[in-house]
Amino acid sequence: MGLLLLLHVLLVAVVARAPATEAWGKEGHYMTCKIAENFLTEEASTAVKDLLPGWAGGDLAETCSWADTQRFRYKWSSPLHFADSEGGCKFDYARDCHNRQGETNMCVVGAINNYTAALKDSSSPCEQQSHHSFLDPSRSSLTRCTANQPTTTLLSAVDPTESLMFLAHFVGDVHQPLHCGNADDLGGNTIIVHWYRRKSNLHHVWDVNVIETAMKDFYNNDMGTMIKAIQLNITEEWSNEEKQWETCRTRTKTCADKYADESAKLACKAYEGVEQDSTLEDDYFFSALPVVQKRIAQGGVRLAAILNKIFSGNRRLQSS
Numbered sequence: 437m438g439l440l441l442l443l444h445v446l447l448v449a450v451v452a453r454a455p456a457t458e459a460w461g462k463e464g465h466y467m468t469c470k471i472a473e474n475f476l477t478e479e480a481s482t483a484v485k486d487l488l489p490g491w492a493g494g495d496l497a498e499t500c501s502w503a504d505t506q507r508f509r510y511k512w513s514s515p516l517h518f519a520d521s522e523g524g525c526k527f528d529y530a531r532d533c534h535n536r537q538g539e540t541n542m543c544v545v546g547a548i549n550n551y552t553a554a555l556k557d558s559s560s561p562c563e564q565q566s567h568h569s570f571l572d573p574s575r576s577s578l579t580r581c582t583a584n585q586p587t588t589t590l591l592s593a594v595d596p597t598e599s600l601m602f603l604a605h606f607v608g609d610v611h612q613p614l615h616c617g618n619a620d621d622l623g624g625n626t627i628i629v630h631w632y633r634r635k636s637n638l639h640h641v642w643d644v645n646v647i648e649t650a651m652k653d654f655y656n657n658d659m660g661t662m663i664k665a666i667q668l669n670i671t672e673e674w675s676n677e678e679k680q681w682e683t684c685r686t687r688t689k690t691c692a693d694k695y696a697d698e699s700a701k702l703a704c705k706a707y708e709g710v711e712q713d714s715t716l717e718d719d720y721f722f723s724a725l726p727v728v729q730k731r732i733a734q735g736g737v738r739l740a741a742i743l744n745k746i747f748s749g750n751r752r753l754q755s756s
């Protein structure tokens with residue numbers, strides 16, 4: 437007990453210090469998932485609810501920061517929260533999607549494809565299996581699919597509840613520009629700045645500070661109000677673009693590499709004029725906030741599109 441407590445205190449201390457382990461803060465992830473909920477088909481919404489853990493109280497958004505709490509339990513998952521690049525304002529999967537050991541696919545884009553495939557596998561009847569192994573073609577030979585039994589593959593052996601919670605989190609992360617920042621400065625984590633009068637770093641500004649300041653200044657510290665404002669923009673201001681956000685022509689993967697490339701471009705702008713010890717205030721805030729709000733909107737719409745694709749078609753197949 438004493439030792440456990442000590443370990444706990446140490447862990448908390450480490451977590452509190454670890455710079456590279458942030459994601460959109462709780463708010464960013466919650467809002468992304470709340471918006472996604474509005475765009476789910478009935479079929480997908482039911483399938484998602486069936487997979488949620490009891491503690492979620494039937495609400496996907498409650499689980500969308502779960503992945504951040506698993507980085508110590510699942511050490512390998514740490515690099516899956518981002519896709520920093522070697523620069524050039526561009527994300528290049530072959531060049532950039534790897535962990536520090538150089539293992540390929542170990543970045544947020546690989547993870548989105550991974551958990552999309554895993555969920556598809558675990559939700560599909562046997563006959564439908566053909567698309568699940570784009571990360572590792574050798575995995576398809578591990579499919580053991582007999583007559584009417586659900587299939588067992590390496591991927592579908594992954595707990596589908598965890599796959600869902602990872603997926604929902606990572607689709608949020610890939611839309612946070614500084615999650616696709618420069619590898620050199622760990623996505624802005626090593627760039628210490630002042631956010632108004634408080635000490636922060638550029639990564640944290642984009643994860644948390646912009647949202648917090650907006651909540652305080654414009655939304656009465658009520659997340660529901662901020663979500664409604666973003667939602668209203670999706671149906672009015674951005675209604676023409678919204679269909680394009682969803683468009684994804686590849687049949688075998690998600691379009692997460694495209695989302696990472698968009699983020700890399702936005703990250704480039706986010707770095708402009710920022711140096712060690714810069715003070716960022718109103719000017720920076722007012723140019724960052726519209727970007728943050730739009731990325732949350734896009735993340736939500738696209739998460740819903742991915743989930744709709746995963747969980748649609750099953751019924752068609754099963755009833756035929």
Ligand SMILES: *[C@@H]1O[C@H](CO)[C@@H](O)[C@H](O)[C@H]1NC(C)=O
Pocket residue numbers: 512516541542543546547548550551594
């Ligand atoms: C895919 O998911 C499995 C199970 O959670 C995990 O062990 C593996 O590291 C993941 N790979 C990627 C690229 O996300």
Ligand SMILES: *[C@@H]1O[C@H](CO)[C@@H](O)[C@H](O)[C@H]1NC(C)=O
Pocket residue numbers: 665666669673725726729730
């Ligand atoms: C709504 O859209 C406008 C125009 O793109 C943008 O400036 C504003 O920040 C958006 N507001 C929200 C809440 O998304």
